[in-house]
Amino acid sequence: MTHRKTDLPIDPIFLKRWSPRAFDSSPMPEPDLLTLIEAARWAPSAFNVQPWRFLYALRGDAQWQNFLELLDSFNIGWAQNASALVFLLSDRLMFADEPGKAKPSRCHSFDAGAAWAQLALQATRMGYQAHGMAGIDYDLSRIRLQVPERYRIEIAIAVGRRADAAALPAELQEREFPSPRRPIDELAFAGGFPRQTGNSH
Ligand SMILES: Cc1cc2nc3c(=O)[nH]c(=O)nc-3n(C[C@H](O)[C@H](O)[C@H](O)COP(=O)(O)O)c2cc1C
Secondary structure (H helix, E strand, C coil): CCCCCCCCCCCCCCHHHCCCCHHHHHHHHHHHHHHHHHHHHHCCCCCHHHCCCEEECCCCCCCCHHHHHCCHHHHHHHHHHCCCCEEEEEEEEEEECCCEEEECCCCCHHHHHEEEEECCCHHCCCEEEEEEEEEECHHHHHHHHCCCEEEEEEEEEECCCEECHHHHCCCHHHCCCCCCCCHHCCCCCCCCCCCCCCCHH
């Protein structure tokens, strides 16, 4: 993990989680995948609405190819060697004050993001890695996976066990390492937002 150094000490799980693309094509037992979703469902959400929904296919099952074809060609190139594919949805609506009525939720995507993070950390803890993907055909996914309009398709997630990077095409091998992060002082400010200077954002 030469590229990862924290500014302050944190639990090692946060550094061990990363997004590899070299996976070993091994089958994943369904209870393992459900354990990742178990971790995800304990995420916090506004009003405890729990807007996340998970659609999944396991390598070798009847839905695998259908799920794989919903990714863009770049992602299919490497995710075809994953062990599970998960589509994470969020419910745009939440209960309203009036019984039986629903109203738009402001935090459904934010909450789904928390669930994704928990899923990914649990995957790392179990010897898998989870790789999030926005590179998917959202319109086709809605049709093929019969997702009602009320639900937003957030991302797809490839889960698998790591393989040797040598199995990847050369251009992906170069990117197959845990990435660094901006320093804390670029993104955390005591007090209000700092005055803008030059090209900073
Ligand atoms: C919402 C989201 C969408 C992403 N989409 C893709 C994608 O379509 N293809 C891909 O190869 N990586 C994708 N990634 C992986 C990111 O590039 C990666 O998480 C980021 O570079 C940080 O690296 P790390 O996860 O290894 O720490 C995505 C990650 C997230 C969280």
